[in-house]
Amino acid sequence: MLTTENLNHAERLKSESLRALADTGGDRSERLIRSAAGIELDASKQRLDVAALDALIGAARDAGIEEKRDLLLSGGIVNGTENRPALHMAYRHGANIPGSPEAELVDRTQAQTRAFAEAVRSGAFQPSGKPITRVVNIGIGGSDLGPRLIADALADHVESGPELRFVASLDPSDLKHAVAGCDPEAVLFIIASKSFSTQETLMSGEAARDWLAGQIGADKAGDHFAAASAAPDKAKAFGIDPERVFDFPDWVGGRYSVWSAVGLSLEIGLGPEVFAAFRDGAQAMDRHFADAPLEQNLPILKGLIDVWNRVALNYPSRCVAAYSARLGKLADYFQQLEMESLGKSVTTSGQPGQTPGGALVWGGSGTEIQHSFFQWLHQGKDIVPVDFIGIGRHFASADPRERALAANMAAQGAALLDGRQVDPADEPILAAHKSMPGGRPSATLILDDLTPATLGALIALQEHKVFVESVMYGINPFDQWGVELGKVLTKGILDGEITEYDASTKQLLARTGLIGG
Ligand code: F6P
Numbered sequence: 001m002l003t004t005e006n007l008n009h010a011e012r013l014k015s016e017s018l019r020a021l022a023d024t025g026g027d028r029s030e031r032l033i034r035s036a037a038g039i040e041l042d043a044s045k046q047r048l049d050v051a052a053l054d055a056l057i058g059a060a061r062d063a064g065i066e067e068k069r070d071l072l073l074s075g076g077i078v079n080g081t082e083n084r085p086a087l088h089m090a091y092r093h094g095a096n097i098p099g100s101p102e103a104e105l106v107d108r109t110q111a112q113t114r115a116f117a118e119a120v121r122s123g124a125f126q127p128s129g130k131p132i133t134r135v136v137n138i139g140i141g142g143s144d145l146g147p148r149l150i151a152d153a154l155a156d157h158v159e160s161g162p163e164l165r166f167v168a169s170l171d172p173s174d175l176k177h178a179v180a181g182c183d184p185e186a187v188l189f190i191i192a193s194k195s196f197s198t199q200e201t202l203m204s205g206e207a208a209r210d211w212l213a214g215q216i217g218a219d220k221a222g223d224h225f226a227a228a229s230a231a232p233d234k235a236k237a238f239g240i241d242p243e244r245v246f247d248f249p250d251w252v253g254g255r256y257s258v259w260s261a262v263g264l265s266l267e268i269g270l271g272p273e274v275f276a277a278f279r280d281g282a283q284a285m286d287r288h289f290a291d292a293p294l295e296q297n298l299p300i301l302k303g304l305i306d307v308w309n310r311v312a313l314n315y316p317s318r319c320v321a322a323y324s325a326r327l328g329k330l331a332d333y334f335q336q337l338e339m340e341s342l343g344k345s346v347t348t349s350g351q352p353g354q355t356p357g358g359a360l361v362w363g364g365s366g367t368e369i370q371h372s373f374f375q376w377l378h379q380g381k382d383i384v385p386v387d388f389i390g391i392g393r394h395f396a397s398a399d400p401r402e403r404a405l406a407a408n409m410a411a412q413g414a415a416l417l418d419g420r421q422v423d424p425a426d427e428p429i430l431a432a433h434k435s436m437p438g439g440r441p442s443a444t445l446i447l448d449d450l451t452p453a454t455l456g457a458l459i460a461l462q463e464h465k466v467f468v469e470s471v472m473y474g475i476n477p478f479d480q481w482g483v484e485l486g487k488v489l490t491k492g493i494l495d496g497e498i499t500e501y502d503a504s505t506k507q508l509l510a511r512t513g514l515i516g517g
Contacts, residue, residue: 001354001474002311003059009052010312018047018439019418036298037284037457040392042444043305045417046385047313056304057294060472065300068471073290075102075251078467079478080348084251086478091252091259092283092460105249109261113246116226117267117275120188121161127223128185128216135162136178137265138204139192143228144168145336146258146459147192147265149329150278153455154266156326157274162188164269167208170200175207184215191227192262194254196234199490205238228261253478255337256463274452281456289464299461303468305443309385311355311472319377320363322389323409324450330389331363334462341466341477348476357473358466363387367408378415378436386442388413389458393449409444416440 013021021028022045031050032043048056072078075085090106116125123131137147148166165178179187189212191205205225212221226244227235230252235245246261258266259279267275289299309315320331342358363369366388377384390409394402419438422431445461447454470477492498496515498506509515 001059001063001472002307003055003062005055006052006059006308006312009049009055010308013047013049013052014313016047016049018045018441021047021049022417024049031295032301034296034298034301036288036292036296037281037461038448038451038454039285039298039457039461040444040446041298041302042446043301045413046305046308046441046443048305048308052308053304056308057300060294060300060304060468063471063474065294065468065471069289069467072467073286078476079251079253080476081479081481082250084478086251086253086256087249088252088256088259088463089282089286089460092279092286092456102249102251109246109248113228113261113264113267114272116244116246117264117272120268121271125188127188128220130183130186132162132188132268133186134165134179134182135188135190135265135268136165136167136175136208137190137192138167138175138201138208139190139262140168140198140200141336141340142254142257143192143194143198143201143262145255145329145333147263149333150258150263150266150455151269152329153326153450154270154274154278154452156450157452158270161269161271164265166265167204168200170203172207175204175211179208179211184212187212187224188268189225190265191225191235191238191240192229192264193227193235194230194248194250194252194257194262196227196229196231196238199487202238209239226264228264254480255340256478258459270452277452278456281451281453282460283456284453285457285460285464289460299464300468302443302461303465303472306359306385306465307469307472309441310359310469313383315359315383315385316356317360317362317382317384319373319384319386320361320389321366321369321386321409321412322363323366323394323405324389324391325365326450327389328365330365331361333459334363335361337462338466340480340483342469342473342475343482344473344475344477347474349474353473353475355473357475358469366412367405370408370412374412377440378419383440386413386416386440388442388444390444390446391450392446413442413444416442 028050029044031053034041075087078086087102090102119125120132144166151164167174167178189208193201209221212224222239225240227240228246229235230248230250232245232247236242246264248260252260294300320334322330338358338361344357345353347353388409394406397403417438419436422434424431466477
């Protein structure tokens with residue numbers, strides 16, 4: 001919860017010039033520009049000063065952020081509605097649980113996925129007498145977005161290995177394009193599903209198996225399947241050889257699961273060493289989160305800034321602008337991580353939340369987005385804080401395109417902050433159209449370079465900042481009960497049991513023929 005003191009600071013700062021705040025320099029810059037694990041957070045364009053920042057940190061202490069952080073990292077029950085810890089960090093050994101049962105389980109499952117990844121990459125695994133040349137990950141949400149993002153983000157770090165493709169949509173075209181051009185005797189399907197009961201994933205998995213049976217025979221098709229799931233018995237019941245069912249515990253949340261067996265496609269496609277470096281980068285951020293004083297703690301600072309913008313300044317959304325072609329999927333990943341974690345209106349005690357939960361998160365990659373929605377950001381009525389994510393190496397690169405990419409990102413932050421007042425002179429109407437209000441905050445996160453380690457650190461930073469926000473909102477970030485109703489209603493429609501459904505839906509279904517008229 002934010003305090004009256006926080007809200008009073010917000011009222012005071014609302015009338016301040018953001019340009020004047022950003023020009024303050026001195027202690028303010030010291031406090032709002034911090035680095036850790038290969039990432040620099042520059043929050044100097046936020047509508048904050050030292051007094052307001054100190055009050056935010058005070059509010060975090062009052063909310064018990066240090067005790068709750070320690071509970072999270074030590075495997076305490078932080079997911080009350082499912083009575084579970086949230087120990088995805090254990091997969092980076094960043095949590096303080098060496099030697100615990102969790103650490104032993106993690107070590108076993110990591111050894112199994114690594115061994116299988118090495119067997120596939122070396123050609124030792126040849127289900128139809130040929131080395132695997134294409135891996136198709138079938139999954140959705142956290143069983144898709146993480147692998148898909150990391151595969152794209154680290155594509156320049158891959159020397160060799162099977163080609164990775166991803167199927168998430170029920171649209172048959174998704175599977176069709178994922179297998180296009182592959183040698184059916186050299187394809188491996190990985191069904192990634194924590195519950196192993198997600199309709200989309202199971203239907204696509206069955207369709208993939210039917211397709212492959214049509215290509216190489218039903219008796220061989222099953223040899224080309226593996227699974228990553230917290231429900232291994234269901235994966236085995238699907239017909240996947242137990243040797244190729246890689247499990248993980250239910251205390252790894254779906255949107256926090258890329259570190260676990262859900263990352264199997266990455267360990268195969270990128271190689272175990274790259275995947276290990278990715279995890280190690282996250283571990284470095286875990287240790288920073290665990291050890292750094294609140295005032296210097298990147299997840300704490302970023303989480304408080306996002307709460308400040310959402311609740312004190314009442315900005316309902318936040319834009320993620322990644323200035324790297326390889327981070328084009330970052331906004332999608334952050335969207336699920338944040339909105340499925342923080343899109344809640346009930347507190348952990350079941351009471352209506354006193355403040356809104358997390359922001360609407362959207363975005364894309366720069367500079368392309370400057371040619372799509374930046375007009376709206378600069379001259380629209382709504383103020384939307386922007387997270388610029390850039391690559392430090394670009395700023396002094398020998399390649400003019402990389403320097404231009406960095407310059408564009410810096411320029412957009414400056415333009416949002418200060419705007420432009422065009423002198424009306426003799427064309428007051430045109431001047432009004434050309435003027436830009438400014439006063440629009442942004443944060444800049446600069447990765448030293450885009451490497452497995454800095455990418456891991458960035459994802460871990462985001463996971464922990466979501467946790468910090470959840471503490472300030474008083475909500476459980478690790479469950480997602482809001483997605484259940486849609487699944488039940490879909491089942492009702494497909495089973496034809498819709499008498500209780502609203503007339504609009506019934507008429508739609510009758511008109512379109514999904515349900516008999
Ligand atoms: O969207 C609901 C959800 O449960 C996500 O939390 C999860 O990442 C996704 O569906 C897929 O679930 P599973 O990995 O169990 O197939």
